Amino acid sequence: MSTELNGPRRVVARNPRRPARPAQVATSSPRQTQKAATRNRVIEAARELFDTQGYQGTTIREIASHAGVSVGSVFTTFASKGEILSQVMEGRLEGFYAELDRLAPHLRGSTADRLRSIYAIFFAVEAPRTRLFLSHIAAAFDWTLTSTARPYGRNERVRALLLETLVKGREAGDVDPEADLAGIVELLIAVYGWTYHMVVTEGADTQRMTETMDRQIGLIADGFRPR
Amino acid sequence: MKHISPNQVAGETAVKMPTRRALAKQHTRAKVLAAARRLFSESGYEGATIRDIAAEAGMSTGAVFANFTDKSDLFREIMGADMASLAEAMHEAAGRGRGVEDVLLKMFTAGYAFYKGQLPLARAAFSVSWAPQDGPVLRNAPQVGSLLDLITEQLTLGVQRGELSQEAEIKLRSQMLFDAYLSNYPQAIFEGWSLDALQARSRDQIRILLAGARRG
Numbered sequence: 001m002s003t004e005l006n007g008p009r010r011v012v013a014r015n016p017r018r019p020a021r022p023a024q025v026a027t028s029s030p031r032q033t034q035k036a037a038t039r040n041r042v043i044e045a046a047r048e049l050f051d052t053q054g055y056q057g058t059t060i061r062e063i064a065s066h067a068g069v070s071v072g073s074v075f076t077t078f079a080s081k082g083e084i085l086s087q088v089m090e091g092r093l094e095g096f097y098a099e100l101d102r103l104a105p106h107l108r109g110s111t112a113d114r115l116r117s118i119y120a121i122f123f124a125v126e127a128p129r130t131r132l133f134l135s136h137i138a139a140a141f142d143w144t145l146t147s148t149a150r151p152y153g154r155n156e157r158v159r160a161l162l163l164e165t166l167v168k169g170r171e172a173g174d175v176d177p178e179a180d181l182a183g184i185v186e187l188l189i190a191v192y193g194w195t196y197h198m199v200v201t202e203g204a205d206t207q208r209m210t211e212t213m214d215r216q217i218g219l220i221a222d223g224f225r226p227r
Numbered sequence: 228m229k230h231i232s233p234n235q236v237a238g239e240t241a242v243k244m245p246t247r248r249a250l251a252k253q254h255t256r257a258k259v260l261a262a263a264r265r266l267f268s269e270s271g272y273e274g275a276t277i278r279d280i281a282a283e284a285g286m287s288t289g290a291v292f293a294n295f296t297d298k299s300d301l302f303r304e305i306m307g308a309d310m311a312s313l314a315e316a317m318h319e320a321a322g323r324g325r326g327v328e329d330v331l332l333k334m335f336t337a338g339y340a341f342y343k344g345q346l347p348l349a350r351a352a353f354s355v356s357w358a359p360q361d362g363p364v365l366r367n368a369p370q371v372g373s374l375l376d377l378i379t380e381q382l383t384l385g386v387q388r389g390e391l392s393q394e395a396e397i398k399l400r401s402q403m404l405f406d407a408y409l410s411n412y413p414q415a416i417f418e419g420w421s422l423d424a425l426q427a428r429s430r431d432q433i434r435i436l437l438a439g440a441r442r443g
Contacts, residue, residue, distance in 0.1 A: 053359075054358050054359040054360065055357075055358070056272075056273050056354065056355075056358045056360075057358070057359065057360060131359060134357050134358075134359065134362075135357075137357045138353075138354055138357035138358055140413060140417075141350050141351075141353040141354035141357070141413075141416070180431055180434070180435065183431040183432070183434075183435055184435055186428070186431075186432075187407060187431075187432050187435050187436070190406065190407055190410030190411075190432075191403060191406060191407070191410075193410065194406035194407075194409065194410055195406075196357075197356075197357075197366060197406070200356070200357065200359070200362040200363055200366055201362075201363060201366050201367060212399075215396075215399060216399065216403055219396060219399060219400060219403065219436070219439055220435060220436070220439070221439070222438070222439025222440070223435055223436070223437070223438025223439035223440075223441075224435070224438065225439075
C-alpha cells in the first residue's frame with residue numbers, strides 16, 4: 001500500500017483478489033463466462049486509463065484496445081463511457097466499506113476527531129488513484145453520463161455514517177442540540193469533494209488534502225460545539 | 228504561458244481609430260465566440276470541435292485559428308468574460324446586503340441567477356475544471372481569483388465590524404464558502420432546483436460556515 005501511496009503513477013492495475021461475481025458463476029454458460037471476462041478486462045483497463053489520462057482524455061476505443069477487446073464488445077456490455085466509470089468506481093467501494101466497518105467501532109474522541117478519522121479513511125482509499133477520483137467528479141458533469149451511472153455525492157451509506165456520528169455527538173453533549181445536522185452532513189460531503197480541486201490547482205497529494213480537510217472539519221465543528 | 232496575442236492588441240488599439248481591417252477582425256472574433264458558446268452549451272466542451280465551431284460560425288477552421296490558439300483558448304475567453312460579468316453582478320448584490328450572512332447569500336443568489344439561463348455552459352465549465360489538462364488553466368484564471376476575493380473582502384469587513392471574531396481564519400473560510408457555493412450547481416444542473424431551493428441550501432451552508440466565526 002505504501003508504495004502505491006508514494007509512486008507518482010501506478011504502473012499496472014491488476015487485482016487478483018477481485019472475486020468473480022457469484023451469481024454469474026452459478027449460472028454461467030460459456031458465453032456468459034466470456035462476457036464476464038470481457039467485462040472485467042474492460043473495467044481493469046478503464047481504471048488505469050481514467051487514472052492516468054482523466055475521464056475526458058480517455059476514449060472507448062482506447063479502453064477497448066488496452067483491454068484487448070473490440071470496440072463492439074465494449075458496447076455490448078456497457079452503454080457508455082460514463083457507465084464504465086460508474087462500474088469502476090463501484091468496484092472500489094467493496095474495499096472502502098470493509099475498511100469503514102473495520103474502523104467504525106474504534107472511532108474515539110470528539111465528534112470533530114471522529115469525522116477527521118472517517119475522512120482520513122476516505123482519502124486513504126482514493127490515495128492510490130487520486131486522478132481517478134477527479135474523473136469521478138468530472139464525469140458527473142459529462143454529457144455521456146447515463147441515468148444508471150452513479151455520480152459523486154450520491155452515496156447514501158456515507159451520508160448515513162456521517163449523520164450517525166453527529167447524532168452520537170449530540171447525545172454525548174458534544175454537538176449543539178440546535179445544530180442543523182442534515183445541513184452539516186451535506187456541507188461535509190460538498191467540502192470533501194471540492195477539496196480535490198487542490199489536486200488540479202496545485203497537484204496536492206493525499207497528505208496535504210487530509211490536513212486541509214482536518215482544518216475544514218475543525219472550522220465547521222467550531223460552529224456546532226455546544227454553547 | 229500568458230501572452231497578449233497580436234489580435235488582442237489590434238482589437239484594443241482599434242477602439243480609438245478602428246481600421247476596416249481591425250473591425251473585420253473584431254467581427255470575426257465575436258462570430259466565433261458566439262458560435263462556440265452555442266456549441267459548448269449544446270454538446271459540452273469535449274463534444275464541440277473547432278471544425279464544428281467554424282462551420283457554425285460560417286467560416287474556415289483556418290479563420291478560427293487565426294484568432295484563437297485552440298479550443299481551450301476559446302473556452303477560456305468565453306468563461307473569462309462571463310466570470311467578469313458575474314463578479315460585477317455579485318459586487319452589486321453585495322451592496323444591497325446587510326451583515327455578512329445576508330451579503331454572502333445575496334452574492335451567491337446573484338451567481339445562481341446569472342447562470343440559471345445558461346446551465347449547460349456551466350456544466351461544460353465544471354467538466355473542464357476537473358480535467359487534468361484544461362482544469363488548472365480554468366481554475367487558476369484571474370477571474371476565479373476575483374470571485375474568491377469578493378468573499379474574502381466581505382469576511383474581512385465582518386471582522387472589522389466586530390461581527391466575526393479576529394480568529395475567523397478568513398482565507399480557509401472564504402475558500403470553503405466559495406466551494407459550498409459551487410457545490411450546489413449539480414442540483415441546479417441535474418435536478419432542476421429552483422432559485423429558491425438553491426438559496427435555501429446556500430443559506431444553510433453560509434450559516435454553518437459562519438457559526439464558528441461568530442464567537443469571539
